Amino acid sequence: MSIPFTIAIDGPAGAGKGTLARRLADHYRLNLLDTGLTYRAVAHKLLELGLPLDNVSAAETAARQVNLSNLDRTVLSAHAVGEAASKVAVIPTVRRILVEKQRAFAKAPPGAVLDGRDIGTVICPDADVKIFVTATPETRARRRAAEYRAAGRNITDEAVLADIRSRDERDSNRSVAPLKQAPDAHLLDTTHLDIDAAIRAAIDIVEATRAGRGRG
Numbered sequence: 012m013s014i015p016f017t018i019a020i021d022g023p024a025g026a027g028k029g030t031l032a033r034r035l036a037d038h039y040r041l042n043l044l045d046t047g048l049t050y051r052a053v054a055h056k057l058l059e060l061g062l063p064l065d066n067v068s069a070a071e072t073a074a075r076q077v078n079l080s081n082l083d084r085t086v087l088s089a090h091a092v093g094e095a096a097s098k099v100a101v102i103p104t105v106r107r108i109l110v111e112k113q114r115a116f117a118k119a120p121p122g123a124v125l126d127g128r129d130i131g132t133v134i135c136p137d138a139d140v141k142i143f144v145t146a147t148p149e150t151r152a153r154r155r156a157a158e159y160r161a162a163g164r165n166i167t168d169e170a171v172l173a174d175i176r177s178r179d180e181r182d183s184n185r186s187v188a189p190l191k192q193a194p195d196a197h198l199l200d201t202t203h204l205d206i207d208a209a210i211r212a213a214i215d216i217v218e219a220t221r222a223g224r225g226r227g
Contacts, residue, residue: 015122016041017137018217019130022144023179023190025151025171027201027209031144032126034210035217039124044079044116046127046134047096049109051087052077054095064098067105074108079116090164106187110134128182131193140220141196142213148175150202 018035022028029045036043056073057064064070086092099105113134117123125134131141146154152172159166182190192198197216201209 014120015118017117017122017135017139018124019135019138019141019193019196020124020126020144021128021130021132021141021190021192021196022126023128023151023182024175025155026144026146027154027206028126028144030206031142031199031209031213032124034206035213036124038210038214039122039217041121042080042116042119042123044113044123044125045082045084046109046113046125046130048082048084048087049074049077049079049113050096050100050105051092052082053105053109054099055087055092057099058092058095064095065102067102070099070102070105071108074105074112077109077112079112101187103187128190129188131196132191133188136193139224140217141193142199142216143192143196144199144201144209146200146202148172148179151175 016039018032018039018041020028020032020035032045033043035041053070053073054064056076057066057069060069062069110133113125117125117135117138127134131138131143149172152168152175155175156166156168156171159171179190197220199209199212199216204212
């Protein structure tokens with residue numbers, strides 16, 4: 012495999028892109044980055060310091076200090092951190108700082124799998140492979156609700172579905188880097204696929220793309 016090799020994974024919440032990205036990174040021995048965690052890391056730092064989430068200077072400093080190779084998913088996955096992250100993510104300078112870091116991460120050998128909502132369109136528009144992972148809102152809600160309940164949260168499928176529909180609307184219509192499928196991305200609908208079948212389908216996409224480009 013040529014170095015660096017980049018796989019961009021995009022899609023809405025609950026589609027399975029995070030698990031897919033982790034499995035692909037393991038399969039191809041590539042670095043892995045969940046770009047959403049970078050914004051959560053900035054928000055977590057501000058919360059930790061007791062600073063307002065709209066403190067631009069502090070947010071910029073936190074963004075510069077984020078270590079993309081050492082993001083604690085357990086800590087950063089807290090609901091409160093996610094809510095805070097949506098507020099710091101709209102600060103243009105914070106986004107610019109993190110985008111630069113994300114692009115540098117992708118270029119480091121041996122390459123990387125990045126997942127998010129604007130990887131194939133904004134972060135890595137020249138990625139070797141782009142996959143847009145989706146599923147029906149109802150399917151995504153069931154999956155996400157099961158994850159929440161397994162983590163101890165008491166929540167219904169209906170409540171998660173409402174949140175997912177709201178999040179889809181917000182992500183797809185935001186003015187900066189909206190969620191959308193890149194023109195050259197492969198669509199992978201996981202509605203009727205378990206994770207192993209989705210992984211096989213994704214690997215088939217990667218291998219077909221590499222073969223078409225003559226990659227070894």
